[in-house]
Every structure is written in C-alpha cells, then in structure tokens.
Amino acid sequence: MAEVVSARSIMEKVEGRDDGNNSVIDLTMTLVDKKGKKRIRVMRSYSRDQGADEFGTMYFLKPADVKDTAFLNQSYGDKKKGDEQYLYLPALHKVKRIAGSDKTDSFMGSDLTYADMGHIDLDDFSFEILKEVYVRDEHVWVIRALPIDDSTINETGYIESIFFVQKNNYVVVRAIRKLKGGKKIKYTDVKALEKIDGIWTPTETHIFMKKGKKVVHQTILKNTSVKYNQEIDADLFKVNSFYRGL
Template sequence: MILKLLLTISLTLSSLFALTGQEIAQKAHDVNDGDNQTSSMKMILIDKNKKKRVRELKRFAKDKGEDELKIMFFISPADVKNTGFLTYDYDDSNKDDDQWLYLPELQKVKRIASNDKSSSFMGSDFTYSDMTSKNVEDYTYKVMKEALVNGYKTWQMLVTPKSKKTIDETGYTKSILFIRQDNFIVVQGLHYIKAGKKLKYMKITGLELIDDIWTTTKIQMTTKKGKKTLHKTVIEFSDIKYNQDLDESYFSTRTLEKGL
C-alpha cells in the first residue's frame, strides 16, 4: 500500500515537472473562476507620497460559453460615482475584446479603442488590458525555474508576446509570472512596460477557496522606476457570491447608462 502511494506521488510529481510552459499557461487559463459572480470592490490608489484615495465599486460577471461578460459601477466618491465599465472578454485570440466606459458627467458611453487599452484604468496602475484575461495563443512561455512564493512552490515563467499588436495593446514587452504548482493560480508577476523604462509588480495578497473556487480577495499593482515607487493600486474584493441570478441582457451599454 505504501509503495503504491509513493509510486502515485512520484508519477504525479514527474508529470508536473514534465509540463511545458505552454501547457502550464493553458492550465492556468482553464482554472475554474466560477460563474454568475457578484462582489463589492474597494480600489485604493496610493501616490508616491503615500497619499491614499479610496473608491468603492460593485462588480458583476457572467460566462457566455467560453467568453466572459463583466460590468462594474463606481459607487463612491462623488467625482467617479455612477461611472460604469463593461467588458466582453473573448476566448478567441482572433477577436479583440470589447470594452466600454460610461462617463456620467458627459452622459456618454465611450468605446475603448485597441490603442487605448494600454492606458491607465481610471487612474490606477492597472490598464484596460489588465481588466481582461490574456489569450494563451498570443504568447510564448518558458519555464525559468522553480521558486517559492509565500511558502508555495511555483513555476517562474518568462512570458513573451508574439506580436507587436499584443505589445501595443497591453503596453508590456514581456512578463515574468509565478504560477502556483498546486492550483495553477498566477500569484505574482513582473511586467516590463513598453515606454519609460518602468516596471509593474503584481502580487495577489489574498486568495481564498469560496464554493471550491480559488478566488482572489486582494491584489496589488505597483509601478516602479528603478527602486523608486511611482504609484500603487490595491484592489480588495468582498461579499463575493457565485451562482447568482444574472441575465445575459444585463451586460449591455444600456445598463451602463442606467446604472445601479
């Protein structure tokens, strides 16, 4: 019995180490992220002088086949209240993700153009492109080494865009990602920014099992130039619920204009 158990463990470990970078990336992409999700969000913007601005949001997400529909609304403070953001995150790498931003002061829905997706999302360190999942086919992957992150074994991966189009849309020339070996969650990343010799450091600082789904509860993105921190954004998720009653028709520009 013991020999059989040891053999099973050995074979499992061997299969993990035998995975290619592409296979690891695909498994990370395919991790169950739940469906019909609602949550509250707190976005904390921290400038170079450590001065904070806090924004409250409400977020909704629904799967449509292999695609994902997402909509969020800013609740506070007053200067961003009722701003809405809608995303159609397509799984097909040949199809550009669709994004719209509703600006209440203009009472207008603005479509986010491809060449604007590398710009800052609402003054944060996350870009519009960061608000969607990446298509595995758009990148090459190289396993650099194993590394421990918060006590968990990870694969340290070099991720390189295959085309200038992807670089232009994301704003990143390459990334180094750390993917946990036990659950295939990307828990840390370093992004090389196309312009300005700056780096972005992504780190998931809150990760929980909710309804048997690995769920990010806190994530941060820090922009640095050399050793100097230029800006930092922390996003906290709370009141996370899956399998909610969300109709596909809710994810529309009309809903953006109507608001919560």
C-alpha cells in the same frame, strides 16, 4: 518519474481554471501616489460566462466624483471578435468605446490598464519555465512570457511578463511586467487567496509601479464580499444598461 510539463500547458490551465461564474463582488480600490496620499474607491463587479464567451461589468459606487461610472468588458471565444470594452461617463451621459490604441491607458487612474482588464490570447506569446520557487510557503512555477510581435507589445504595453503560478491551483500569485519603453516595471502580488465556494479567489491584490528603485504609484484591491452562482440579469452586460444604473 515526474511528469514533464510545458510552460504553454501550464498557462492553458491558468486560463482554463474555474474562476467562478455569475459572480457578484464588492471591492475597494485604493490608489496611493508617490507621496503616500490615498484615494479610495468602492465598486461592485459582475461577471458571467456564456460558453466560451466571458462578460464583466463594474460599477463605481463611491466617492461622488466617480459614482455611477461603469465599465463593460466583453471577451469572446471567437478570436476574430476579440475583446470589446466600454466606459460609461455619467457626467457626460456618454459611453466611450475603448479602442485598441487606448488599451494601454490607465483604468480609472489605477495601475491597471484596459488591456489588463481584458482577455489574454496565449497565441500572442511564447512561454518558458525559468525555475521553481516558493511564495508564502507554496510551490510555484516561474514562467516568462514574451510577445511574439510588435503588435502584441503595442496592444498590451508589455515587452516581457514573468508569472508566478501556484502549482496546486494554477493561480498567478505574482507577476512582474516590463513596460514598453523599458523605464518602468509593474509588480503584482496577491496578498490573500481564499477558497470560496470551492473556487480559489484572490481577495487582496497589490499592484505597484516602479521606476528604477522608486515606487511611483500603487493600487490595492480588496474584496469585501464575494458571491458566486448568483442570478444576474443578462442585460447588465449590455451597453444600454449603463444609462439605467444599478
């Protein structure tokens, strides 16, 4: 008899899967507007797990207008602490704390929001398995997530999320999210997924925003180098490190 699984237990495994520790990732972010005009940004991302706490720092390396801009995300296992996020603006030599009311803002002009860059608290959602389908010949669960209250909607910006979870590794390979207001839908599609040092790693992800049938903006993330289990200075995940740069 096949094991009966719940949507919640699947999402717990999604959140708990090994996504690497002490990683250094070089990547490009390509922003595509509705006319097809592209802007390319080069970044380096660092991550570190410390018990139930997760820390991530991202530096923009190119082009010149965003060089040395940095972002820090501190996610704590203690729910009372929540997430702390900071953006360093080198032109102003200033660190901006991302307030809860700003979490739905665009991250550096992309289709990602600051909420997307943080941690998901599963207790803020109800989950339901809608069906099972295949994505690129891989068996996936299709799971709907609904926020339990208006506070969660305001913090995330989404009134509904549909996750396509690959059954053999618990990676979310696609997502469809309805934005608050109901006029736009955000699509996420993992185009390339590689096993690096035993860890399933999305190496190319496309995110695009649609209003009706029209794509109004697109973000393409491509990893150019992925290294796990690196020696990373803990100070890199502190706000004061921004002023020193890489």
